[in-house]
Amino acid sequence: PAPATTSECREMPIPILVLSGFLGAGKTTLLRHLLENKEGLKIGLVVNDVAEINIDSKLLVRSEGAEDQVDQVELQNGCACCSKSDELLESINQLLTMSVRRRSSYDHIVIEASGVAEPRNLREAFQDYEDAGVPIMKQIALKTMVTVVDASHFGELMESSDRATERPDLAGYSEVMSRRRIIDLLMEQVEVADVLVLNKLDQVDEATVGLVEQKLQALNPKAKVLKCSWGVVPLKDIFITEGAWAATATLELEHRVAVQEAATRGQKQLAATSHGHGHEHGSSEEEHGHGHGHGASSEGHGHEHGHGTSGEGHGHAPDCTDPSHDHGHGGKDVGHDHGHGEEHSHGHGHGHGHDQDTTAKSRFGIGNFVYARRKPFHPRRLTEVVKSLPVKTNAALHGSRGAGDAFENVIRSKGYVWLANSHLETRYWSHAGTHFELRDEGAWWAALPRSEWPEGKVQTDFILQDFQGEFGDRRQEIVFIGVDLDEAAITKALDECLLDDAEMVQYTAMAARHGKPNLGLTV
Numbered sequence: 001p002a003p004a005t006t007s008e009c010r011e012m013p014i015p016i017l018v019l020s021g022f023l024g025a026g027k028t029t030l031l032r033h034l035l036e037n038k039e040g041l042k043i044g045l046v047v048n049d050v051a052e053i054n055i056d057s058k059l060l061v062r063s064e065g066a067e068d069q070v071d072q073v074e075l076q077n078g079c080a081c082c083s084k085s086d087e088l089l090e091s092i093n094q095l096l097t098m099s100v101r102r103r104s105s106y107d108h109i110v111i112e113a114s115g116v117a118e119p120r121n122l123r124e125a126f127q128d129y130e131d132a133g134v135p136i137m138k139q140i141a142l143k144t145m146v147t148v149v150d151a152s153h154f155g156e157l158m159e160s161s162d163r164a165t166e167r168p169d170l171a172g173y174s175e176v177m178s179r180r181r182i183i184d185l186l187m188e189q190v191e192v193a194d195v196l197v198l199n200k201l202d203q204v205d206e207a208t209v210g211l212v213e214q215k216l217q218a219l220n221p222k223a224k225v226l227k228c229s230w231g232v233v234p235l236k237d238i239f240i241t242e243g244a245w246a247a248t249a250t251l252e253l254e255h256r257v258a259v260q261e262a263a264t265r266g267q268k269q270l271a272a273t274s275h276g277h278g279h280e281h282g283s284s285e286e287e288h289g290h291g292h293g294h295g296a297s298s299e300g301h302g303h304e305h306g307h308g309t310s311g312e313g314h315g316h317a318p319d320c321t322d323p324s325h326d327h328g329h330g331g332k333d334v335g336h337d338h339g340h341g342e343e344h345s346h347g348h349g350h351g352h353g354h355d356q357d358t359t360a361k362s363r364f365g366i367g368n369f370v371y372a373r374r375k376p377f378h379p380r381r382l383t384e385v386v387k388s389l390p391v392k393t394n395a396a397l398h399g400s401r402g403a404g405d406a407f408e409n410v411i412r413s414k415g416y417v418w419l420a421n422s423h424l425e426t427r428y429w430s431h432a433g434t435h436f437e438l439r440d441e442g443a444w445w446a447a448l449p450r451s452e453w454p455e456g457k458v459q460t461d462f463i464l465q466d467f468q469g470e471f472g473d474r475r476q477e478i479v480f481i482g483v484d485l486d487e488a489a490i491t492k493a494l495d496e497c498l499l500d501d502a503e504m505v506q507y508t509a510m511a512a513r514h515g516k517p518n519l520g521l522t523v
Contacts (some may be wrong), residue, residue, distance in 0.1 A: 013141035014044075015241045016092075016109045016120055020189045021148035022157075022170040022182075023115040026199040030148055030231030031112060033295040044095035044109040046088065062503055088122075089129065093136055108239055109140065116164045116171040116185065119192035121147055123247060145246045146238060147193040148231070152203040154212045157186050158411070158433040183435045187412065190216060191254060193223045194244035195237065202229040218366050218481045219412055221261045222246070241391055255415060258479045262368040365484040366411075371494055373476040374468060375504060376420040388493070389436050408488035415478035416441070420499055423447070429478050446472025471507075 022029045035043065092109065099106055113122065126142040150157075157170075160182040164171040167182055190196065196216050201209055209227065216225055222245060226233045249257070369439075389407050410431065417427040417438065428441040445453065445463050453460060466473040480490060499507055 002073045013137075013139055013305070014096075014106050014109055015143035015239070016111060016126075016140055016144060016387040017144040017239065018111045018113055018119060018142065018247075019146050019148070020113045020117045020119050021115070021197075021297045022186075022189075024153075024169065025148040025150040026197075026231045027112060027148050028198070030197060030233070031110070032135070032506070033231045033233070034110065034235065034238065041107040041235070041239075042104060043097065044092075044106040046091045046095070046109070088125070089134070089136065090236070092140060096136070096139060113267060114171075116180075117189070118180075118185070119188060119246075120251060123249070127250075142247045144239065144244050145193045145242045146195045146197060147189045148197045148199050149190065149212075149216065150200050151198050151209060151212050152200045155208075157182055158215075159183075180190060181435050183433045184430070184437075187430075187432045190219050190223075192246050192249075193220060194246045196220065196223045196225045196443060197231070197233060197238075197484065198225055198227045199231055199465070200229060200437070201227055214366050215411065218368060222257060253475070255479075258414070259370050259372075259477060261478050262370045262481075267518050275317075320419065366482070367485055368479060368481040369485065369487045371415075371476060371480065373495070374471070374474075375476070375498040375500060376418045376507065377476065377494075377497045378499055378503065379419050379421050382419070385493050385497055386436065388439070389431055406486050406493050409484050409486070410480055410490075412481040413478055416475060417478070418444075418474045418476055420503070420507055425475075444474050446474060477515075 019027055019031070031045070035045070088111070095106070095109060111122075113119070123145070124140065128135045128139075160167075161178055162182050164182060164185060165179055170182060198209070198213060198216065204212075213225055213227065216223070224237065224240070226237055232233040246254075247259070388405050389410070411433070413429065415429055417429045419427055424443055424447040426441040426444050428439050430437050430439065446467065453463065463473070466475070468475070476494070478494075480487075
C-alpha cells in the first residue's frame with residue numbers, strides 16, 4: 001500500500017521510522033532520496049550523527065526542493081539510544097511544535113540513528129515512554145525499523161573482532177561510545193529490522209550480492225530485503241506501517257520468532273524434498289506481551305568469552321562460581337517489564353513459499369535449526385564445547401563449506417541457556433562470525449514470584465507458553481544458522497554437555513533443598 005497522506009495522519013499517531021546502519025553504509029544517501037521524494041509526503045527528521053561537525057546534517061538542510069516538506073531537528077549529544085534518550089523525546093516534541101505552528105501534520109517522522117546505534121535500546125525507550133503514559137506518545141508511534149547494509153563490506157564486518165571504539169570509520173567519534181564489538185552491533189542492526197536495505201550493489205558482483213542477501217534472510221527471515229545502489233528504493237517499501245513487527249517486539253519475542261521461523265523452514269525444506277512442489281504458507285497471527293524477565297543486555301555488559309579476540313572486558317567461563325557474577329531479576333536495570341497493569345498484544349504474520357525458503361539452502365547451503373532440550377548443561381563440559389566454536393577463522397563467512405569440526409560452518413547462533421550452576425539466572429548464548437559471549441540475561445520466570453510477573457492475561461499466557469514440567473521455563477533453546485550445518489554433530493556435541501541421569505537426580509534434590517544448586521563444584 002502507498003504511504004498514508006497528511007490528512008489521514010491527523011487522526012492517528014504519526015508513524016516513526018528509525019534508520020540504522022554503520023557510517024558509510026549509505027544512510028545519508030537514502031535519506032536524501034526520501035527527502036527529495038515526489039510523492040508529496042511531509043517528513044519530520046531527527047538527525048542523530050556522532051561526528052564532531054555534522055556534515056551530513058548540512059547536506060540534508062540544503063536538499064533541493066525539500067524545504068517546504070521537511071522539518072529537521074539535530075541531536076548534539078551523540079547516540080539517542082543510551083543516556084541521551086530524553087533529548088530524543090525533546091527533539092520529537094520540537095518537531096511536533098513546528099508542525100502545530102504550520103498547521104500541517106507530518107506523514108512520517110524519521111530518526112537517523114548513529115553508526116553505533118543499538119536499535120533494541122531505542123525500541124525499548126519508546127516502549128518505556130508508552131508504558132509510563134508520557135503524553136507525547138498519544139501523538140506518535142514507533143512503527144518501522146530500517147537498517148542500511150553495505151553489501152561491499154558485509155563479509156569484512158562479519159569477520160571483525162574490533163570494538164566500536166577501534167573503528168571510527170564505522171562508528172564515528174563521540175563521548176557516548178559503545179564498547180561493544182562491531183559484529184555484535186551488526187547482528188543487532190540486522191536482526192532488529194523490519195526492512196533491510198542492501199545498498200551499494202554497484203560495488204560487488206552478482207554472486208556476492210546473492211550470498212549476502214541469503215545471509216541477511218537467514219539472520220532475519222521476517223525482514224523485507226530491498227536491494228539497491230545509491231539508496232534508491234520505493235518509498236512505499238520503506239514507510240511500511242502494516243505488517244512490521246520488529247518495532248514493537250522484545251528480545252524474548254525476537255527469540256521466539258527465530259525459533260518458530262527455523263522450525264517452519266526445516267519443515268518446509270523437508271516437505272519440498274519429499275514432495276517436490278511448492279505452495280504458499282499462509283500468514284499466521286499470534287498475540288504477545290512485552291513483559292520478560294530475561295533482561296535485554298543489548299549494551300553488551302554480559303560476560304564475554306572472546307576466544308581469539310583481544311580479551312578485554314570482564315569475562316568468566318560458564319563454570320564460574322563467583323557469587324558476584326550471579327545476576328538475578330533486578331527490575332528496570334536488568335529486565336524490561338511492560339506490565340504496568342496493561343495488556344500489550346500485537347498481531348503479526350509472515351508468508352513464505354517453499355521456493356523462497358529453500359533458495360538459500362540450494363544455492364549456498366545456508367540453513368538453520370533449533371537445538372532444544374529440557375536439561376541443564378554441565379558448565380565444565382560446556383566450556384570445552386565453547387572452545388570449539390569458530391571464533392578464530394570461520395569458513396562459512398566466505399560461503400565455503402568446511403568438513404571439519406561440528407561448529408566450523410556456523411555463521412550465527414543465539415538463544416537461551418540453562419547452566420547447572422545457575423538455577424535462578426538465564427544465560428544468553430550469542431555467537432556471530434568470530435565473536436562469542438555467554439551473558440547474564442536476568443532471572444528465569446520460574447524463579448520469580450508471581451507478584452513480579454507483568455499483569456494481564458495476554459502477557460501471562462505468553463510467558464507460560466515456555467513452561468514445561470517442574471522446572472518451568474528453564475531450557476536450552478539455541479538457534480543455529482550456517483552453511484551446510486551438521487545438525488547431528490552439533491546436537492551430539494551439546495547433548496554430551498547435558499547432565500546425565502545421576503547428575504540430574506542430584507541437581508533436582510539440591511534445587512528442592514536450597515533452591516540454588518551449584519553443581520560446578522560438586523559434580
